[in-house]
Amino acid sequence: MxxxxxxxxxxxxxxxxxxxxxxxxxxxxxxxxxxxxxxxxxxxxxxxxxxxxxxxxxxxxxxxxxxxxxxxxxxxxxxxxxxxxxxxxxxxxxxxxxxxxxxxxxxxxxxxxxxxxxxxxxxxxxxxxxxxxxxxxxxxxRFFPAMRALRELLSSGAIGDVTSAHVSFCQNDGAGSCSALAETGVYCAQFLSWVFGGEEAAVVGAVTERDRGSGHDTHVDATLRCAGGGVGSFECSLRHASPREAIICGSRGVVRVPYPFWCPTQLLVQPMGGAASQAFGAESETSFPLPDGPRGPFHFVHxxxxxxxxxxxxxxxxxxxxxxxxFGSEECLRVMKLLDAVARFGAR
Amino acid sequence: MxxxxxxxxxxxxxxxxxxxxxxxxxxxxxxxxxxxxxxxxxxxxxxxxxxxxxxxxxxxxxxxxxxxxxxxxxxxxxxxxxxxxxxxxxxxxxxxxxxxxxxxxxxxxxxxxxxxxxxxxxxxxxxxxxxxxxxxxxxxxRFFPAMRALRELLSSGAIGDVTSAHVSFCQNDGAGSCSALAETGVYCAQFLSWVFGGEEAAVVGAVTERDRGSGHDTHVDATLRCAGGGVGSFECSLRHASPREAIICGSRGVVRVPYPFWCPTQLLVQPMGGAASQAFGAESETSFPLPDGPRGPFHFVHxxxxxxxxxxxxxxxxxxxxxxxxFGSEECLRVMKLLDAVARFGAR
Missing domain, CATH: 3.40.50.720 (NAD(P)-binding Rossmann-like Domain)
Known part of the structure; x- marks a missing residue:
């Protein structure tokens, strides 16, 4: 005490x-x-x-x-x-x-x-x-204002029913010294959990590449199915590049969280619909400026x-x-267990 | 004869x-x-x-x-x-x-x-x-000049080794009357086959939603592993929206084929690399104008x-x-068999 x-x-x-x-x-x-x-x-x-x-x-x-x-x-x-x-x-x-x-x-x-x-x-x-x-x-x-705004946006029905979300966080910075799932996959998994409101998720598919020397996973693709039916997929890697953005698909539109999605300052919303969805609205952008107090030089983005x-x-x-x-302990464990489940699936 | x-x-x-x-x-x-x-x-x-x-x-x-x-x-x-x-x-x-x-x-x-x-x-x-x-x-x-240019770009090593590709083709135009895999998934599958040079691919994960009345698949997420190790994923749906673009990830950069990826007129290439990939180059765009002979009004894009x-x-x-x-008969059958395999996997 x-x-x-x-x-x-x-x-x-x-x-x-x-x-x-x-x-x-x-x-x-x-x-x-x-x-x-x-x-x-x-x-x-x-x-x-x-x-x-x-x-x-x-x-x-x-x-x-x-x-x-x-x-x-x-x-x-x-x-x-x-x-x-x-x-x-x-x-x-x-x-x-x-x-x-x-x-x-x-x-x-x-x-x-x-x-x-x-x-x-x-x-x-x-x-x-x-x-x-x-x-x-x-x-x-989890502490970026854009994340709370994203949750509110999805809850408001701005893109209708949320049906799927896709995240990538791959960077080629010399794989092998650590696990892609732990280094960048954790950001993907927490993002998907956020989008689907912390629903339990099952792994329905995963592919894993490992570094031969260390045994660490260096590239993982995973697909999850949430309890409510939503589908989430992510790709993480330490051996190749990716857009490092998140896409959330709904029945009436799409939200894009552009690079760097894990420390987001921008949400892009695009309504889509109509016959063969040939017609869709313009993308609208909301920005969330970074706090202006902190001064670098910084090593990492945002x-x-x-x-x-x-x-x-x-x-x-x-x-x-x-x-x-x-990001309480329950949610923290949920995300960690999800990564475990992906790792187990990939090891099959 | x-x-x-x-x-x-x-x-x-x-x-x-x-x-x-x-x-x-x-x-x-x-x-x-x-x-x-x-x-x-x-x-x-x-x-x-x-x-x-x-x-x-x-x-x-x-x-x-x-x-x-x-x-x-x-x-x-x-x-x-x-x-x-x-x-x-x-x-x-x-x-x-x-x-x-x-x-x-x-x-x-x-x-x-x-x-x-x-x-x-x-x-x-x-x-x-x-x-x-x-x-x-x-x-x-397959006949769009951008597709041939894409193949040449990938073969030239512009983004290093191609490690994964991700395609989405979802549109909310009243699902149930037909199969998402057949209507839009075929574009995704042929695209992935093109990126990976027609390599045989195995389905490693798939989720399928079906229309209760017709039994048609209305939303499918699938992950494929190509013979050479490349990973491909796609999402197709007739009940929700998506960016309808393709992303190709390589060891040294990313190619984006923006909407509408299935009849492409644009390739965006972004080099990425360096420690924690914090530094990456500007996106360069190549455009392939549509033929200027044909005159609409047209019902579909491009x-x-x-x-x-x-x-x-x-x-x-x-x-x-x-x-x-x-798009010869061998490649046509390869794509059709891939869709069959995804459907079978999703039905498990």
Whole structure:
């Protein structure tokens, strides 16, 4: 209950949430820069790396004045000044590093993918719950205003009944070091779950390519059937390119979420209908500008939008909540189980 | 050998190919207008309908001066002035009407889908071969210059190794009267076969919705794995909308064939690569204008492009060939068998 105490301190003192950043890679840098733009809400009080020099260099590069540079992950999680740890280590370490943080009584925002399997994700989520600690699997997509707008758009019947959705997230950045399902497939699966309102989904087809050396999946195509009848398909890959957009088909039109669909700032809606659908309306566009506070240089596209996720963490910590509505533990597990099911199907 | 005699007459006399049009619906009208624009190459000498009045009205509307209006299909196929019949009746009649024409010694261009099953398609193709008659399943896509350019583009390695392709052809025009696989799925299947150079493909997943009354499939999602490892997926439906475009993914980029992909006039190529593919090049567009001879009003999009298909028929007849390279009987059967396999998979 130590953590709940911390949470309540954050809430009562109306002070910035004090972050520790675990890892000093590209995404740690982007998230750190975003946090520094949220002065008053957030403060980066510590950086942890397996090298103290690297932690110090990272803090210096980001201008994290007063942040403590820890030369081990253990030292960071033991730092009493830290309310919440951002786990930004390589994804193969996410389970052990999340457990390390939770055991030390720290709230956690863990970069995706939080775990290679649903069972390991469940273990992390269970420990957080047991310890009364906040935990969030950092599927930042869920916090973009365009995602809520998309749900409202679909619910409003703008494209009639939603019948299918198709997502691709493939990038050729040297496959083999990690799993496409875990790296980019997780974004596809969470997107489809969002479109179909968290309905249970069964895998009806999947193809998997694996890296011969590592055994990691490098290219996966999957088709899902949701409980309500909707069809979802996605393709993820670390060995080829794709448009990295999402298409949602309805009885009366189509919504396109263009690149980069996983951190969206644009929705395109096109009504379609009529005999042989030869006539259809013009595409209408709604834009959702990124927050203008955060300043790069950033390593990844739309990293400014990490501020949405950070704000959700801040709000939860201040309210003493252990999870967020946008991506709670139940939904997190549903997505992880779906990826497991795709992996099993592809292995047949 | 009567037909070969006719073919040789066409070749030797260097006269227009004499068409009979069977059926008076929307596509018959579009094709008829295109043929009238090809004066010197083509002449519509007869129209056949179950009603003589309707045949006459059709001929009058299209300004088919001198065309004979037949009040039965039997009369049209018996007309000695006709070299080749364009079968444009409702698709449920295509097998019986094609057989009728072939038995009467006529060359045939049959609108898609030529048959509900591969077995029935094989029966038609076998009769054409047996009688030494030209037969073409009217998958007009194959004759668009953009299709040949696409093949050359992929072969040139413009997007590296081709790893997957995704096609959608869904339109909400009142499902139930016919099969989505036969009506629009055939365009998807032939496109994927084109992209993967006619490789054999296995169905690895499919979902099928059926109309309760008619039993026709109204929405099908299918994933295929080609012999060379490429993955193809398509969605066809007669009950909802879709972008109706094709996406081809490669190791170094993406080709988009925008709406209407089945009668394409545009190729968009985007190179992609680099770490986490955060950097990628601008999309470059190549356009292939439609032939400017044909004049509407047309019922369907890009019907001007039916002239490409007609020209291929003319060339084959003049050369005494019984099929065309762009969509020969072997490839036709491969596509039909693929659709059969998808239907079987979806019925499991």
């Amino acid at each position: 130590f953590a709940l105490f911390l949470v309540s301190v954050v809430a009562e003192e109306r002070r910035p949430v004090r972050w520790g950043i675990l890892g000093t890679g590209s995404i740690a840098s982007d998230f750190g820069r975003v946090l520094t733009s949220m002065r008053g809400d957030a403060e980066v009080v510590a950086v942890g790396s397996r090298s103290g020099d690297r932690a110090a260099a990272f803090a210096a590069e980001l201008g994290l004045v007063g942040a403590c540079a820890h030369g081990s992950y253990e030292a960071l999680v033991a730092d009493p000044a830290v309310d919440v740890v951002y786990v930004a280590t390589p994804s193969t370490r996410h389970v052990s590093d999340s457990l390390l943080c939770l055991r030390a009584g720290k709230a956690v925002l863990c970069e995706k993918s939080m775990a290679p399997t649903a069972a390991e994700a469940a273990e992390v989520l269970a420990l957080a719950r047991e310890r009364g600690l906040f935990f969030l699997h950092g599927v930042w997509s 990293s400014e939008g990490l501020a949405y996720e950070a704000a959700a963490v801040h709000a939860a910590l201040r309210a003493g909540r252990l999870e967020v509505a946008e | 009567f037909a070969l005699f006719l073919v040789s007459v066409v070749a030797e006399e260097r006269r227009p190919v004499r068409w009979g049009i069977l059926g008076t619906g929307s596509i018959a009208s579009d094709f008829g207008r295109v043929l009238t624009s090809m004066r010197g190459d083509a002449e519509v000498v007869a129209v056949g309908s179950r009603s003589g009045d309707r045949a006459a009205a059709f001929a009058a509307e299209l300004g088919l001066v001198g065309a004979c209006a037949h009040g039965s299909y039997e009369a049209l196929v018996a007309d000695p002035a006709v070299d080749v019949v364009y079968v444009a009746t409702p698709s449920t009649r295509h097998v019986s009407d094609s057989l009728l024409c072939l038995r009467a010694g006529k060359a045939v261009l049959c609108e898609k889908s030529m048959a509900p099953t591969a077995a029935e398609a094989a029966e038609v193709l076998a009769l054409a071969r047996e009688r030494g008659l030209f037969f073409l399943h009217g998958v007009w896509s 019907s001007e492009g039916l002239a490409y298909e007609a020209a291929a028929v003319h060339a084959a007849l003049r050369a005494g060939r019984l099929e065309v390279a762009e």
